[in-house]
Amino acid sequence: MYRTHTCGELRLENVGTEVTLAGWVQRVRKLGGMTFIDLRDRYGITQLVVDDNASADVVETTSHLGREFVISTIGKVVERASKNSKIATGDVEVIVNKISVLNKSEIPPFTIEDDTDGGDEIRMKYRYLDLRRNPLKKALALRHRMAQEVRNYLDAQGFLEIETPYLIKSTPEGARDFVVPSRMNQGEFYALPQSPQTFKQLLMVAGYDRYFQIVRCFRDEDLRADRQPEFTQIDCEMSFVERNDILNLFEGMAKQLFKSVLNIEFEGEFPRMSYADAMKYYGSDKPDIRFDMRFVEITNDAKGKNFVVFDSAEYIGGIVAKGAAEYTRKQLDELTKFVQRPQVGAKGLVYIKYNADGSLKSSIDKFFNEAELKALAEKMNAQPNDLLLILAGDKKRTLSALNDLRLEMGTQLGLRDNSTFAPLWVVDFPLLEWDDETQRFYAMHHPFTSPKIEDLELFSTDPGQVRANAYDFVVNGVEIGGGSIRIHDSKIQEKMFDVLGFTKDEAEKQFGFLTNAFKFGAPPHGGIAFGFDRWCAIFGGSDSIRDYIAFPKNNSGRDMMIDSPSTISEDQLKELTLKITQ
């Protein structure tokens, strides 16, 4: 037997017993003729002591131990003289009677500590060593717990987890599909799913009215910092439901996760905000509502003072940074530079300091007198001690820049603490997006998203104004999930294809096997999918999904550890009847 206890288990009540432990040598210290070994496993660290009474054998073995050696030891649990309150086993230590090396270790290329000295690249390459560190162990344990809780909740709600295929079909729209050549059907390809969307809708047609799956999805696209070519979704679909049935059920799931994983309880409903309001007050379809700082539009209030930036602006609006009136010249200059960065895109920044003594000072004193500044401050609900930050210009770009500015101010003022959580539903998204380049509408979600019934008439008159029966789940400004009620009425589906510019033939070719299935009795249905990697990261208080994936790929889609992708042999290519053209 390799162990009777784990390295995280021993307490004062075990004092006096003989135990067997196994694990990795975290470190070895010699002190006054004694040797102390920190022995580590998944569960914690226990201190081993080789003292004066140790046999020659034990002393000899101990003298050769190095970091990350795997050992097994038998010894007696004693109370420590100087306790270590930082670790759970810190009240006790184990006096070693026997020790054996189960496996040696070369010196690891970086330290196995919470704050390692290893860079990104080397840690990706030796991922199996990086995974020994506490932050990653916690991340994967959190992920396991989340998945388990999701399944328990949905199981209790009568959902069936149904596995859908990974080898599916590439569609003309699937420019980002990974494809898989078939050996048995030469010249033909499967595709890996970007999501199980089609299959979950077919399951609704098949009568499985509560489906879910925690499922891998694949997208072959240029990877931004926080994307992975393979990622995991919590994919869900329900029949005979309306929007609120779905929101309520998954709000319940989110609450259970908050409670069981983070011990945070939410009372009442999560806020629900229309897309229109989200854009108006936050300039974003995924507002971070951990803090208020809503936009106030002052387009009509700020014009006519001969300040050409305002007078020529389509939109003028600002935010109130509470208690920030004492921002220095330098800080304000830096904020100006921030909004002028190309990715933010404002031309300049107007500030008004509403000083504690009630006086006002601004960057537009040339155009606005103190009373006029005060009027603006009042319009914006500012108080003495506040800093008003105002942007003006083209509406769309200004709202977007104000969003960046607001988030930056939230960060600077410490309003975006990662252990605080502000969930939000954003609803009533536009159904369609107009693309100037191709001069056509695109489905904002996908072509099966249902329009809101009350907007149906707009379909013929002003399609761009039609709202979708779609919703996103947002936590702390990060979109964690999204979904919609689907179209189950073939007439509306035809109209949708029509607006999207598909001929009947094209629609049949691309979506035929779904629309054909719908001819045999499709129930009203809708669903939602959550980005599981991201949800785990948010819950873990991290910005990076990579720490929550055991074996992630880098920004070029490479697995540095196994060095993949890689070339394959000529024989393999030949069998697949493929040739590489470069």
Added chain:
Amino acid sequence: MYRTHTCGELRLENVGTEVTLAGWVQRVRKLGGMTFIDLRDRYGITQLVVDDNASADVVETTSHLGREFVISTIGKVVERASKNSKIATGDVEVIVNKISVLNKSEIPPFTIEDDTDGGDEIRMKYRYLDLRRNPLKKALALRHRMAQEVRNYLDAQGFLEIETPYLIKSTPEGARDFVVPSRMNQGEFYALPQSPQTFKQLLMVAGYDRYFQIVRCFRDEDLRADRQPEFTQIDCEMSFVERNDILNLFEGMAKQLFKSVLNIEFEGEFPRMSYADAMKYYGSDKPDIRFDMRFVEITNDAKGKNFVVFDSAEYIGGIVAKGAAEYTRKQLDELTKFVQRPQVGAKGLVYIKYNADGSLKSSIDKFFNEAELKALAEKMNAQPNDLLLILAGDKKRTLSALNDLRLEMGTQLGLRDNSTFAPLWVVDFPLLEWDDETQRFYAMHHPFTSPKIEDLELFSTDPGQVRANAYDFVVNGVEIGGGSIRIHDSKIQEKMFDVLGFTKDEAEKQFGFLTNAFKFGAPPHGGIAFGFDRWCAIFGGSDSIRDYIAFPKNNSGRDMMIDSPSTISEDQLKELTLKITQ
């Protein structure tokens, strides 16, 4: 609201209440001026009644209903005059007040009944309709329940479910790998995993001492009747364990599944049988032990009577079919034909009838007198009324044919009931298999399987005799899982590569990233993987895994429903720098 209750929910206690139901029209019958509608959903069937008091509207709508229409209805629950004990809602019916068609249906291409009139092909094509049938609904519900129970058990045992990548690396050994061309890394390929074997061993190196995953695996090989190109495994690995730790823990899991899913309790340990005994007594490494009928070898007892078939045989052995002495001539002829089929491969069949009156009659009366037959019968522990069936010849082939014969007799005598379960561990498999063609040893499982410590010396003298520390889990003659203790000692690993004929360079190239990881402190570890599709099928009492997969592929690896694999566009190929050579 589409429904207040499901179609499987209403009982006598609901009588008098108004309910809203939704579902599919199973059938419509007119009887004495009334119309009866069987309304079906995932949960059951409820009878709706349109009676004399129904409004013109309701009558009109009802008159147009067809099979598989999706409807919603409001009505009052009443007690039935003639109850239907076959369905759970059979005590009540719903008198329709309102009815609306949510969606029409074309006439389905086959009947949605437990025994459908649809052939295999058409049911694969319209899988979403086939999935509406009860047997498939039950199969998928069973699968969901199994997965949930597996996760609950392993979670309670401290296992973490850790997702491993699907886009991995093709190895020279991976002739059956599906490969995935990378767009970002042109000319290079990922491979889809045949199993997460490497990754789970790396997780052990990383210190995650109890890992599991319910995970999809892929194999591009010629498909036999009951194989799928993608299949699901329950994949598990543990550190600091010996064989019995693993067997005990997963025996516990199996028992929990038997109990919670099938309500069957097993007392005591599952039998454990060595590979050698399995071959000796059953001629198979996965014996069906629902019934006994072990082989008895009579090689030495049956020779010397001038019967050349026996006298020239390497092996003579037989089985005793209890109570089958009254088998007719015709039945015995058919058994002879059975064993002579090429896939069974025996030359002929010898029988001895041990009649109820104590007399004996055999097909070898010319060579054996009654006393001699009786001696054989006694050697084989036969009783009056039994039928003895004996095969002779080359040992390996005869054992294999006897296995087929035994299973056939088990079936004929009704000893292989699908609702009876006989689990079994088969242990101590040979480590290596000799291949005559290539004149070398192959690893019977994989090159990381540990030999039994007590057999280590045989490595140098007689490698073929080395037993592996490997085990299979068998239920009713079907291998459901298998695994082994892995090699964690680099010296033994080198020896293993050596016996397998790998040069150091080859071993480094093929297995380098695992053996390199092992240099940094690999713990002793081992694991097991279960074929989840097959386990579900066995529990469901079915021979076919296909019914337990929502969207299976046919024997050519095609998904008939979505018509995949398929050709992809020239643009897609170009982006991947690929060309099809045929």
